[in-house]
Every structure is written in C-alpha cells, then in structure tokens.
Amino acid sequence: xxxxxxxxxxxxxxxxxxxxxxxxxxxxxxxxxxxxxxxxxxxxxxxxxxxxxxxxxxxxxxxxxxxxxxxxxxxxxxxxxxxxxxxxxxxxxxxxxxxxxxxxxxxxxxxxxxxxxxxxxxxxxxxxxxxxxxxxxxxxxxxxxxxxxxxxxxxxxxxxxxx
Numbered sequence: 001x002x003x004x005x006x007x008x009x010x011x012x013x014x015x016x017x018x019x020x021x022x023x024x025x026x027x028x029x030x031x032x033x034x035x036x037x038x039x040x041x042x043x044x045x046x047x048x049x050x051x052x053x054x055x056x057x058x059x060x061x062x063x064x065x066x067x068x069x070x071x072x073x074x075x076x077x078x079x080x081x082x083x084x085x086x087x088x089x090x091x092x093x094x095x096x097x098x099x100x101x102x103x104x105x106x107x108x109x110x111x112x113x114x115x116x117x118x119x120x121x122x123x124x125x126x127x128x129x130x131x132x133x134x135x136x137x138x139x140x141x142x143x144x145x146x147x148x149x150x151x152x153x154x155x156x157x158x159x160x161x162x163x
Contacts (some may be wrong), residue, residue, distance in 0.1 A: 004030065007088075014051065015146050027093070074086065083100070085116050
C-alpha cells in the first residue's frame with residue numbers, strides 16, 4: 001500500500017521553508033501532494049494559478065511530488081486522493097498550538113488520517129510568507145528566503161511603500 005501524504009497550504013508565496021518541508025517530506029512518503037488552498041479568511045497576493053505555477057517550478061524533477069489546487073475540506077481532499085497522511089511544518093511553539101488544534105479536528109472528521117509534523121530546518125525557521133510580503137512591500141531583499149521566480153513576481157506585484 002502506498003504511503004500518500006498531502007501538504008496543504010496557501011503558499012502565498014512559496015518560501016524556501018516550504019521547499020524544505022516538501023523536499024524532506026518527499027523522502028518520507030511514496031507520493032506527496034502539495035495542495036494549494038484558497039483561504040477565504042485571507043486576502044491572497046497571488047492568484048491560485050500563480051501559486052500552483054510557483055510550486056510546480058519548485059518541484060519540477062521531483063517525481064514523487066505533485067502540485068494541485070484544493071477547494072473545500074482538507075479531509076475530503078485527502079480521501080479523494082487516497083492519502084493517509086497530512087504533512088505539516090512547524091517553525092515555533094506558536095505554530096504547534098494552531099497545528100495541534102487543526103490535527104485534532106481533522107482526526108475527528110476522519111479518524112483514518114494521521115498528521116505528521118516536520119520541524120523547520122534551522123536556516124528556515126524564521127521565514128513566513130507574511131514576513132516575506134511585508135519585507136518586499138518595503139523594498140527589502142527577500143532573495144535569501146524565496147525562489148528567484150518568486151522574487152521577480154514580488155517585485156512586479158509590490159511597490160515599496162516607503163518610496
């Protein structure tokens with residue numbers, strides 16, 4: 001039986017922290033589905049199509065990884081894709097509180113799904129999409145934290161507020 005995991009997120013935009021979790025997660029599972037979600041509670045900077053494309057570029061050549069758009073409940077998406085695992089990355093204790101609550105709810109909704117947590121690597125523990133957008137909007141250099149095509153897209157999309 002194949003071990004299939006879903007790594008869900010908004011990925012607005014994808015960061016090197018996300019890339020690290022994807023790369024490491026791909027070694028743990030037979031198939032890893034990166035599920036790009038629309039979150040109605042968040043105003044996304046990039047369209048769903050942009051975010052899927054960014055991740056497809058990031059994962060090109062990774063045969064065990066596929067990227068797709070996800071609508072609706074994560075547990076339903078997992079069942080539709082025959083996934084038994086949800087992969088989540090943790091940066092700090094504050095992430096754990098939220099992720100623990102989500103894992104417990106997902107387990108209540110589908111007792112057959114297991115959530116697997118990966119700790120961020122030391123070099124990416126402080127990176128968040130929110131901080132990347134904030135730095136870029138003020139003209140800061142985000143190239144050490146995101147793939148090059150994301151840097152270009154951020155420059156196109158955001159203009160420095162301080163200038």
